[in-house]
Amino acid sequence: DGTSLDDLIMRESNEVSLRVMTDEELYKLEMEKIFAKTWLLLGHESEIPEAGDFIVRDMAEDNVIVARGQDGDVHVSLNVCPHRGMRVCLGEAGNKRVHQCIYHGWAFRPNGDFIGAPVEREKMHGNDVDKKTLGLKKARVHLYGGLIFATWNVDGPSFDEYLGDIKYYMDQLFCRTNRGLELLGPPQRFTLPCNWKVPGEQSGSDGFHTLTLHRSLMEGGVMGGTAETIYDQAPGMYGVDVSCEQGHSLRCLEAEKTFKMFADVPFEGKSTRERLELLTPPGITKDMIPELFENLTEDQVAQLATIPPQVGGMFPNILIAFIFAPRTDGGSSGALSLHAYVPKGPDKVEFVNYLFAEKDAPEQMKRDMLQNSIWNTGTSGVIEQDDADVWPVIMKNARGAVSKDMTLKYQALHGHERPEGWVGEGLLYPGFTKDDTQWNWWLAYYDLMDAV
Ligand code: FES
The missing domain is CATH 3.90.380.10 (Naphthalene 1,2-dioxygenase Alpha Subunit; Chain A, domain 1)
Known part of the structure; x- marks a missing residue:
């Protein structure tokens, strides 16, 4: 609406307009410029001790699956099915070797990799398209004292640089x-x-x-x-x-x-x-x-x-x-x-x-x-x-x-x-x-x- 960031954050007088708390456009920008860029806390690895254990958390409004893979590492994947946008995991926590979307049945490993889709013989997805491209979107993960942090900013500062x-x-x-x-x-x-x-x-x-x-x-x-x-x-x-x-x-x-x-x-x-x-x-x-x-x-x-x-x-x-x-x-x-x-x-x-x-x-x-x-x-x-x-x-x-x-x-x-x-x-x-x-x-x- 023509309002600039300097109108809201007044660096000369050390004041901040109360409008920053309600402005919807500003909120949308924050999602992209702050919450899609910084390291965010998602939990602690003691919540998912075994391979296949998972918890579902939020990186702002992006829902993610935090899971321990068969490799023992912690993985964070966007909980959005790459097929047609359904949430893949509907629970809050548990243990699964396979996360399968209820909509058309696409299946994923705890690390987010695509396993397959039903009826592949009929040239459904996973047959003509490279399976490596069909996995869940993966965030960059860092464990700090067992705390699980993740960011979508894969090329941004390391966690230590960020701290x-x-x-x-x-x-x-x-x-x-x-x-x-x-x-x-x-x-x-x-x-x-x-x-x-x-x-x-x-x-x-x-x-x-x-x-x-x-x-x-x-x-x-x-x-x-x-x-x-x-x-x-x-x-x-x-x-x-x-x-x-x-x-x-x-x-x-x-x-x-x-x-x-x-x-x-x-x-x-x-x-x-x-x-x-x-x-x-x-x-x-x-x-x-x-x-x-x-x-x-x-x-x-x-x-x-x-x-x-x-x-x-x-x-x-x-x-x-x-x-x-x-x-x-x-x-x-x-x-x-x-x-x-x-x-x-x-x-x-x-x-x-x-x-x-x-x-x-x-x-x-x-x-x-x-x-x-x-x-x-x-x-x-x-x-x-x-x-x-x-x-x-x-x-x-x-x-x-x-x-x-x-x-x-x-x-x-x-x-x-x-x-x-x-x-x-x-x-x-x-x-x-x-x-x-x-x-x-x-x-x-x-x-x-x-x-x-
Ligand atoms: Fe998930 Fe279709 S939306 S399988």
Whole structure:
């Protein structure tokens, strides 16, 4: 309608028009320029351990079969029959050696290769046409700590290039032990009436909203609750926010300060190993601590023991939450979860919640992590219900004749600055959380939408 990207993403004034949340043409472009180009989370390989196991997931509005082939590899194929466009797999999960389309019977292997069509002797497809050309369309796949990512951008950046500087920090959560992670039950899903960018930009590390919207967590004692530790003095409001040009970010928060709200834990003068034994980061038992040193660099382990990455996001649509739940007797339980905000139209998003524990962790620890996740970051958890109150209301406002021209404001900017002694790379923002990481999220959005 003559509106340019610069009318919507105002890089001079650091504002974004509310119209980005409802514009249908913009949404169609996002599907092509963002969701057909970037790496998207589809699940975890522990969901499909055996050959033939499959799950059906969505890469935005493209439905895909994620399957383990006879070769043991994970394959991601578009769930659209190349014959006449029917969905080939109508289930959600299971095990099949052959996926057969119900419409005319074309059959495919778990890796997407075409096997054959009925009545080939009568010169139906598979007889005159090269079978190699009749398979399902295949996405490029990468496993990261067992997480399954895929992209349609087969010639684009590798997964590691796409993660960029944030990988150093994400490795501390997802690639830290020899055993790897396992999913705690199937992912929880629910649908919200809002555009994917409402939760998307919040997952660009909006630390500020926790002060108000999630205040009940602090007042209720879940995150501590004394006069010194709630509101703007809370340890969760200060730290080092890390971001990068790809739009990913993580908030690194001093674990020691959080723990001191609950118990007098003697961290002073302790080695990295001793601090880890006191903290027991969520999912890590004392037995696993040597594995951290095998899988991470000394600097990464030292960060995990002092100022671990805790909340943030991977562009375009993933929230990362590593929740410490200190106990009054020292040590902690907690949660490790990922949310994918999958677009289902300009005004609808499916919230897919993955909950993790370390593989072969004690059963009690897995139960504790599952419970903590469900209470906090699960679909019925306190944190997500707070957010789900706000997001659809922002959408309502984005439709008003006058209110649609209001802007989202990102003018509380620090500028990046490297704290003394900080080892990891990335754009670093120490101190009280501000708008920088979320503004970087919008700049990454702008760059992809502006690309030819
Ligand atoms: Fe699948 Fe015809 S549409 S076999």
